[in-house]
Amino acid sequence: MAVCSAYTTQSLNSTCSISTPAKTHLGFHQKQVVFYRRSSKRGGSGSSSGPCVITCSAGDSQTVVIGLAADSGCGKSTFMRRLTSVFGGAAEPPKGGNPDSNTLISDMTTVICLDDYHSLDRTGRKEKGVTALDPRANDFDLMYEQVKAIKSGVAVDKPIYNHVTGLLDPPELIKPPKILVIEGLHPMFDERVRDLLDFSIYLDISNEVKFAWKIQRDMAERGHSLESIKASIEARKPDFDAYIDPQKKYADAVIEVLPTQLIPDDNEGKVLRVRLIMKEGVKHFSPVYLFDEGSTISWIPCGRKLTCSYPGIKFHYGPDTYFSNEVSILEMDGQFDRLDELIYVESHLSNISTKFYGEVTQQMLKHADFPGSNNGTGLFQTIVGLKIRDLYEQITSSKTAAPLEATKA
Numbered sequence: 001m002a003v004c005s006a007y008t009t010q011s012l013n014s015t016c017s018i019s020t021p022a023k024t025h026l027g028f029h030q031k032q033v034v035f036y037r038r039s040s041k042r043g044g045s046g047s048s049s050g051p052c053v054i055t056c057s058a059g060d061s062q063t064v065v066i067g068l069a070a071d072s073g074c075g076k077s078t079f080m081r082r083l084t085s086v087f088g089g090a091a092e093p094p095k096g097g098n099p100d101s102n103t104l105i106s107d108m109t110t111v112i113c114l115d116d117y118h119s120l121d122r123t124g125r126k127e128k129g130v131t132a133l134d135p136r137a138n139d140f141d142l143m144y145e146q147v148k149a150i151k152s153g154v155a156v157d158k159p160i161y162n163h164v165t166g167l168l169d170p171p172e173l174i175k176p177p178k179i180l181v182i183e184g185l186h187p188m189f190d191e192r193v194r195d196l197l198d199f200s201i202y203l204d205i206s207n208e209v210k211f212a213w214k215i216q217r218d219m220a221e222r223g224h225s226l227e228s229i230k231a232s233i234e235a236r237k238p239d240f241d242a243y244i245d246p247q248k249k250y251a252d253a254v255i256e257v258l259p260t261q262l263i264p265d266d267n268e269g270k271v272l273r274v275r276l277i278m279k280e281g282v283k284h285f286s287p288v289y290l291f292d293e294g295s296t297i298s299w300i301p302c303g304r305k306l307t308c309s310y311p312g313i314k315f316h317y318g319p320d321t322y323f324s325n326e327v328s329i330l331e332m333d334g335q336f337d338r339l340d341e342l343i344y345v346e347s348h349l350s351n352i353s354t355k356f357y358g359e360v361t362q363q364m365l366k367h368a369d370f371p372g373s374n375n376g377t378g379l380f381q382t383i384v385g386l387k388i389r390d391l392y393e394q395i396t397s398s399k400t401a402a403p404l405e406a407t408k409a
């Protein structure tokens with residue numbers, strides 16, 4: 001019998017028994033989850049050391065799993081704050097836990113950061129000459145097993161990567177929430193993890209914009225030099241191109257952030273052109289459209305109902321292809337002068353999954369101080385948040401409706 005030590009599961013509303021990994025039939029209330037014991041030595045390789053199985057009785061409810069991929073400093077935290085706000089209630093780190101935990105918990109959602117699956121700590125990466133973006137610095141077996149366990153209603157002891165010390169800290173308990181968001185560098189990298197996702201999003205920030213945001217945060221707020229910011233971006237680029245960027249082809253929605261086309265040769269990166277690329281045919285997700293579904297439309301909303309200063313605002317909507325997939329793309333270039341007037345734009349968008357007229361505008365006004373609230377990044381993040389709420393409601397209602405359907409048949 002294998003013994004699970006540091007990284008094991010804990011049952012929810014039930015007891016777990018540890019057994020050898022035999023292939024057995026999985027009953028409706030009985031789940032078997034394979035876990036890998038992993039070394040927690042500082043700087044250690046963190047390699048797996050044999051599976052053990054924990055058999056648990058889990059709750060009936062299934063967790064909806066959302067993946068959010070992006071490079072560091074590309075707005076994941078901001079997006080998460082918008083998303084959790086759509087579900088109501090503030091997201092906070094686990095109470096009484098590690099103060100350096102990367103996890104955020106609210107009533108409905110738990111957001112876990114995939115940096116916690118780094119198998120090499122900062123020293124270990126330095127010694128082996130690999131970056132955190134390199135798959136060799138991450139434990140995808142553990143990521144898969146734990147996300148699978150949570151999805152099927154079983155709590156897990158998830159490791160913590162401490163960004164302050166650069167070390168792997170003792171694990172924290174993650175109970176299955178209604179919605180689990182896995183955010184970080186690699187949510188769609190491993191096919192097994194990817195298959196567990198009910199919906200996936202990629203934040204695609206162009207190099208120019210990423211640079212401008214990094215300067216804003218790391219230079220203005222963290223005192224780094226321009227040279228060190230450039231060097232850090234350059235050092236990450238080969239692995240970013242090899243392992244992070246290719247994930248966007250799997251995403252159900254991509255938010256692409258580019259320099260504006262409204263100001264010729266703009267290099268300030270303040271005015272942005274943002275594209276919301278939405279895959280067609282995704283279960284429980286119907287793309288947003290402007291005016292008329294499937295048409296190609298260019299729209300300048302500035303005028304009597306929307307105040308715009310230079311360089312104005314331009315929308316574009318239409319069907320397209322993206323990595324050979326059929327998509328709809330909604331684009332906004334420019335920025336809002338007055339957020340309360342956003343209702344004018346909102347009223348021309350359809351399929352935005354609001355529960356009442358003006359909900360997008362209300363959300364945007366509520367978080368007017370978040371980065372990107374005056375442009376397409378904030379607008380599209382808010383809309384994707386509403387679409388995720390809708391997807392969650394469809395998935396859960398189809399589950400409760402299923403036995404009725406069966407009775408009818």
Ligand SMILES: Nc1ncnc2c1ncn2[C@@H]1O[C@H](COP(=O)(O)OP(=O)(O)OP(=O)(O)O)[C@@H](O)[C@H]1O
Pocket residue numbers: 070071072073074075076077078079213214216217371372373377378
């Ligand atoms: N939509 C936006 N518009 C302008 N700046 C933004 C936007 N989103 C993020 N930023 C800038 O990027 C910085 C990082 O944002 P955020 O913390 O949300 O990213 P992150 O991906 O979670 O970063 P990390 O992974 O490094 O923690 C912010 O402090 C802000 O300066």
Ligand SMILES: O=C(CO)[C@H](O)[C@H](O)COP(=O)(O)O
Pocket residue numbers: 071072115122132133162163164166185
């Ligand atoms: O890309 C990152 C994800 O946020 C970090 O750089 C990675 O987690 C390594 O962490 P640190 O910067 O603490 O060494």
